[in-house]
Amino acid sequence: MGTVGAKDVPVLMSPDGLRIDGRREDEIRPIRIVAGALRQADGSAFVEWGHNKVMAAVYGPREVHPRHLQENHKAIVQCRYNMAAFSVDERKRPGLDRRSQEISKVIGEAFESVVFAEEFPRTSIDVYIEVLQANAGTRCAGLVAASVALADAGIPMVDLLPAVAVGKVAGEIVLDLKKEEDNYGEADLPMALVPQSGRLVLLQMEGHLTREELAKALDLGVQGCREVHAKMKEALRTRYAEGDGGAA
Amino acid sequence: MRPGRGTYRVGDTIYASILGYYDPRPPVAQVIPLAGRYIPRPGDTVIGTVTDAQGTFWLLDVGAPRWAPLHITGTPWKVEVGETQRYLHVGDAVLVRVESLDPTGRIGVTMLGEGLGKLDGGTIVTISPAKVPRVIGRRGSMIETITRMTGAEVAIGQNGRIWVSGTPDAIERVSEALRMIDEEGHRRGLTQRVEGYLTATSARAPPLIDPRLPSVVQRLHEPRAADGAEEPAGPDDDGPSSSAEPSSHEY
Numbered sequence: 001m002g003t004v005g006a007k008d009v010p011v012l013m014s015p016d017g018l019r020i021d022g023r024r025e026d027e028i029r030p031i032r033i034v035a036g037a038l039r040q041a042d043g044s045a046f047v048e049w050g051h052n053k054v055m056a057a058v059y060g061p062r063e064v065h066p067r068h069l070q071e072n073h074k075a076i077v078q079c080r081y082n083m084a085a086f087s088v089d090e091r092k093r094p095g096l097d098r099r100s101q102e103i104s105k106v107i108g109e110a111f112e113s114v115v116f117a118e119e120f121p122r123t124s125i126d127v128y129i130e131v132l133q134a135n136a137g138t139r140c141a142g143l144v145a146a147s148v149a150l151a152d153a154g155i156p157m158v159d160l161l162p163a164v165a166v167g168k169v170a171g172e173i174v175l176d177l178k179k180e181e182d183n184y185g186e187a188d189l190p191m192a193l194v195p196q197s198g199r200l201v202l203l204q205m206e207g208h209l210t211r212e213e214l215a216k217a218l219d220l221g222v223q224g225c226r227e228v229h230a231k232m233k234e235a236l237r238t239r240y241a242e243g244d245g246g247a248a
Numbered sequence: 249m250r251p252g253r254g255t256y257r258v259g260d261t262i263y264a265s266i267l268g269y270y271d272p273r274p275p276v277a278q279v280i281p282l283a284g285r286y287i288p289r290p291g292d293t294v295i296g297t298v299t300d301a302q303g304t305f306w307l308l309d310v311g312a313p314r315w316a317p318l319h320i321t322g323t324p325w326k327v328e329v330g331e332t333q334r335y336l337h338v339g340d341a342v343l344v345r346v347e348s349l350d351p352t353g354r355i356g357v358t359m360l361g362e363g364l365g366k367l368d369g370g371t372i373v374t375i376s377p378a379k380v381p382r383v384i385g386r387r388g389s390m391i392e393t394i395t396r397m398t399g400a401e402v403a404i405g406q407n408g409r410i411w412v413s414g415t416p417d418a419i420e421r422v423s424e425a426l427r428m429i430d431e432e433g434h435r436r437g438l439t440q441r442v443e444g445y446l447t448a449t450s451a452r453a454p455p456l457i458d459p460r461l462p463s464v465v466q467r468l469h470e471p472r473a474a475d476g477a478e479e480p481a482g483p484d485d486d487g488p489s490s491s492a493e494p495s496s497h498e499y
Contacts, residue, residue, distance in 0.1 A: 043283065061285065061313035072352075075313075116256070116265055121352045123313045154284025156254070156265040196263060236267055240282055 009184050013170035020181065025174040028164065028224055033144070033235035035152045041128075043153025045235070047145040050178055051135035056145035058153040061123035069124070074117035079108030079127040081142055087134045103139045104129075110143065110192050110201040116156040125155060136182035137165045140190050143202065148232050152239070162228035163192035163202065166217040168209060173216050175224045189217050193225035252278030286311040286377045286407040288355050292346040293364070295372060295405035296357070298339060301332040308342065308357060311377070311407040316355035318344060323359045341367040341411060343403050367403060370413030373423050375430035377408035382433040383426065390429070390439060397446040398422050421449050 012020055019025070029050030038044035041057035048054075064070040069078075081103040085094045108127065115125065127150065129142040140163035147161040167177040168187040182188055187207030191200050200218075209217060251257040254266040255277055264270065268279040288294070288310065296308030299315055307315040320327035322344075325335055336342065343364050348356035359365060375383070383404060384391050395402055400414030400422045412422045425442050432438065 042285065063315055120313045123353065151267045152283055154266055154268075154281050158256070158265070159263070196258070 010180050012181055012184060013172060017172075019169070019174060021178060023176075025172055026220060026223070028176045028227055029178060031144075031228065031231050033148055033231055035148050035235045035239040041149070041153070043149040043151070043155070045145045045148035045152060047141050047148075049137065049141040049144070050176075051133060052131070052138055052141045053133040054138060054141045054145045055130045055132060056142065056149040057128045057130075058125065058146065058149040058155070059128075060125040060153070061120035061155070062126070064122065064124040070122050073121050075115070075120040075123045075125050077108050077112045077115060077117070077125045077127065079104045079111065079129070079146070081107060081129045081131070081139070083131040083134060083138070087131045087138075103142070106202055106204065107139065107143050107146065110161060111146070111150065113201045114158040114161055114194060115150070116158075119156055125150070125153075134179075136177050136179040137190070139163070140165050140192070143192055144228060144232060148235055151232075151236055159194050159196040160229060160232045161192050161201065162195065162225040162232060163190065164221055164224035164228055165190040166221040166224070168207065168213060168217070173213055173220060175220050187213075187217075189214075189221065191218070191221045191225070193222055193229075195226060195229045198222070249277045250275055252276035254279030254281060281378075285313055288312050288316075288346045288349050288407070290346050290348055292406035293343065293404070294346060294357070294407040295341060295343055295367065295403065295409035295411055296407075297341050297372075298336050301336065301338060303330045303332065306332055306336050308344065310344075310346075310355065310357070310405075311374075311409065312353075312355055314353050314355060316344075316346075316357045318342070318357050318359060322357065324365070336366065341370075341372060343367055343405070343411070363403075367411050367413075370401070370411050371419055371423075373410045373412060373426050375408045375410065375426055377406065379430050379433045380404060380406055380408055382429050382438065383410065385439065390442065393439065393443055394422055394425055394446070397443070397450060398425075421446060424449075 010020060017024065032048040034046040036044055037046040038057055041059055043058040045056050061075050064076065069076055081100050083092050083100060085092050111127065127146045129146050131138045131142060143161060143163040150157060151160060164175065165177055166173060166175055166189045167181060167185045169177065169181045169185040177185060177188060187205065187209050189205045190202065192202035193200055249262065251262045254264060254268055255262050256265050262277050264279045266279055266281050267283055268281040271278050271280055294310045296310040296316060298306050299309045300307040305317045305319045308318055310316050320332060327335055342359060344357040344359050345361050345364060346355060347358050382390065391402060391404065398414065398418040398421050400412050400418040402422065403411040410426055412419050425446060428442055428445065429438065
């Protein structure tokens with residue numbers, strides 16, 4: 001982290017408790033989810049979340065490549081999170097870096113814990129996440145997109161996997177950080193929830209929080225995840241709502 | 249209620265594990281899938297493409313989670329060990345029947361049976377496996393209509409792959425009819441709409457090459473001297489024939 005002169009720090013919290021973009025501490029940025037946005041993939045989704053734009057595609061279950069990764073009794077989940085060169089202000093060097101490797105790993109492991117992998121032994125479920133435009137919270141947006149894409153691909157799962165980040169900005173615990181809040185805030189806590197069981201399958205933290213703040217942040221995050229969950233279900237319903245449907 | 253296909257149970261509650269329609273007919277609660285890969289059932293006739301040729305078998309992609317091995321003894325040919333490539337190459341399409349599916353997802357297929365074999369020529373259209381019954385129609389009425397009105401030869405795989413052979417025009421019309429079934433198959437009056445489309449396009453026989461253009465054959469035999477020497481633009485006439493004519497660089 002570079003040093004930031006006090007003058008450069010934007011006002012992150014107004015005296016009347018409004019954040020830099022006018023949200024309250026417990027408000028999420030606008031989310032739009034399109035399920036089945038791609039033709040070639042087995043399942044796909046496009047997510048706009050504030051100024052984030054993320055595309056996710058799912059292939060499989062299919063033959064494992066490379067072969068030695070194959071598991072005899074279950075499917076493996078292979079995830080690749082990637083940021084486009086044009087997704088950030090300064091051109092990002094294309095390809096895998098340490099950050100995207102880490103995010104690929106944690107997202108892949110989150111899905112491994114909800115997918116019924118034993119139904120498809122010796123196969124691979126491949127998840128591709130492409131960040132087209134980034135504005136803080138892309139791992140959460142990517143996870144949400146990938147989760148809707150997995151459902152769209154007909155993969156059996158415990159539940160959809162909503163995600164959101166909570167953070168500490170100007171001393172306050174707030175939901176869903178945007179870029180300025182992430183850059184100049186005191187803490188960032190992304191999480192992913194299994195709504196069916198209330199279990200968290202992704203939890204990371206950057207910065208510092210007291211025990212009390214952490215407890216408050218987790219509560220706020222779970223509440224945010226439930227809100228995101230509703231939007232994910234709605235996106236999947238919308239996809240099949242055209243025409244008169246079948247059994248409906 | 250017992251948890252059926254597409255569901256799981258935690259305690260006393262049954263949850264859906266896949267995206268689909270809820271079918272609550274007792275005693276089994278199940279979810280009819282709306283998406284997902286083709287899950288083979290023994291007896292299904294499917295279309296596969298060869299993805300690998302080994303010494304004694306080929307591997308076929310039938311759209312299922314795993315590739316299906318086709319053993320040389322499951323073919324009507326006398327294949328010597330190691331000579332598999334003489335019969336089927338990677339990329340070839342075959343019509344086979346599913347014989348078995350074991351719990352690990354291994355698929356057994358055979359090419360021994362009436363109508364089974366290699367598919368030569370033609371093109372393959374992929375639709376959702378769930379829509380295949382619509383393509384066949386009641387007692388084969390839909391597919392009978394399609395073949396009768398286009399003159400195309402059609403082979404249907406239960407895995408949603410449909411092989412179409414015939415004139416380019418017939419292939420195009422069949423493909424469009426299949427797309428209609430795939431995308432609008434759940435709506436009423438499907439047969440009438442498909443028939444309407446096929447009737448409306450039956451008189452149409454668009455020439456493959458725009459008659460206003462000199463024939464491709466002719467152009468290919470023209471001396472290549474004109475290469476690079478751009479024809480001065482005709483200021484008076486910019487009609488369709490001159491503007492549509494590609495430069496010789498494209499050939």
